[in-house]
Amino acid sequence: xxxxxxxxxxxxxxxxxxxxxxxxxxxxxxxxxxxxxxxxxxxxxxxxxxxxxxxxxxxxxxxxxxxxxxxxxxxxxxxxxxxxxxxxxxxxxxxxxxxxxxxxxxxxxxxxxxxxxxxxxxxxxxxxxxxxxxxxxxxxxxxxxxxxxxxxxxxxxxxxxxxxxxxxxxxxxxxxxxxxxxxxxxxxxxxxxxxxxxxxxxxxxxxxxxxxxxx
Numbered sequence: 001x002x003x004x005x006x007x008x009x010x011x012x013x014x015x016x017x018x019x020x021x022x023x024x025x026x027x028x029x030x031x032x033x034x035x036x037x038x039x040x041x042x043x044x045x046x047x048x049x050x051x052x053x054x055x056x057x058x059x060x061x062x063x064x065x066x067x068x069x070x071x072x073x074x075x076x077x078x079x080x081x082x083x084x085x086x087x088x089x090x091x092x093x094x095x096x097x098x099x100x101x102x103x104x105x106x107x108x109x110x111x112x113x114x115x116x117x118x119x120x121x122x123x124x125x126x127x128x129x130x131x132x133x134x135x136x137x138x139x140x141x142x143x144x145x146x147x148x149x150x151x152x153x154x155x156x157x158x159x160x161x162x163x164x165x166x167x168x169x170x171x172x173x174x175x176x177x178x179x180x181x182x183x184x185x186x187x188x189x190x191x192x193x194x195x196x197x198x199x200x201x202x203x204x205x206x207x208x209x210x211x212x213x214x215x
Contacts, residue, residue: 002104002131003039003076010039012078018044023053027061034069034077042080045109045137049085055094063101080107080133088117095124105131108164111138111155115162122163134164134215153186153202160190160215167215190215 003010015021015029026047033041049055062079069077083094083106091113098106106125110118118134125132136155143152152170159167169187185201191214195207 003078005039005076012038012040012042014042014044015047016044018046019050021053023057023061026053026058027065030062030079031065031069034065034079035072038077039075040078040080040105042133043082043107045082045084045112045135047082055082056097059094059097059101059103063103066103076104078105078131079103080105082107082109082135083121084109084113088120091117091121092124095121095130099128099130103130105133107133107135109135109137110159110162110164110167111136111142115158118159118162118164125165126163131165132163134159134167136168151202153182153189156186156190156215157207160209160212163213164215 013033015026015033021029030041043058047053047058059081062081066077066079081094081098081103083091083098085091085094091108095106106121108118108121113121122132124130136152136159139152139155142149143155156167156169167190169190170183179202181200182202185198185203188195188201189203189207193209193211193214195203197203197206
């Protein structure tokens with residue numbers, strides 16, 4: 001609804017190289033992607049506020065790219081602005097600035113930022129009409145090793161309780177590859193209101209989310 005696109009998947013990309021571009025060149029890359037036909041672009045999880053590209057400069061150049069591409073294509077475009085910061089106060093400051101610029105989406109690295117910070121940001125976004133994209137940076141340190149740690153389905157359920165609109169959940173092919181049935185199992189845990197126990201899909205007990213929003 002936010003992008004006014006119906007009847008087809010949304011097509012987007014992450015801006016590369018992830019580090020090293022100036023804010024102006026980063027904005028130019030965003031413009032070229034959106035003008036070329038993509039529905040949205042996004043910051044990578046490492047793109048934050050480095051000396052070569054401070055967050056406020058990036059937000060400004062990205063907003064310029066958004067509005068210019070929208071004016072030229074007649075379509076609504078989006079960019080996931082990474083609002084992750086070292087404190088909740090700084091993170092909310094960035095989210096407020098994104099909203100004031102008219103950006104429709106902000107992004108948060110929920111594992112590095114922490115659950116309390118994520119919930120604070122989720123409440124702000126929900127109250128102020130922003131979409132919140134969740135990146136799972138650092139998940140592999142916790143869930144990749146089978147002999148210890150936590151499975152991503154646990155982290156995914158914690159994320160649903162914390163809040164967010166969409167999350168990197170992995171895929172069954174490619175770079176973020178996971179086991180097909182297990183991946184689809186925790187995708188259902190994120191989206192559905194009621195999930196029956198199915199051990200073949202990694203769902204070890206029936207889960208009733210009642211009215212809790214999905215991701």
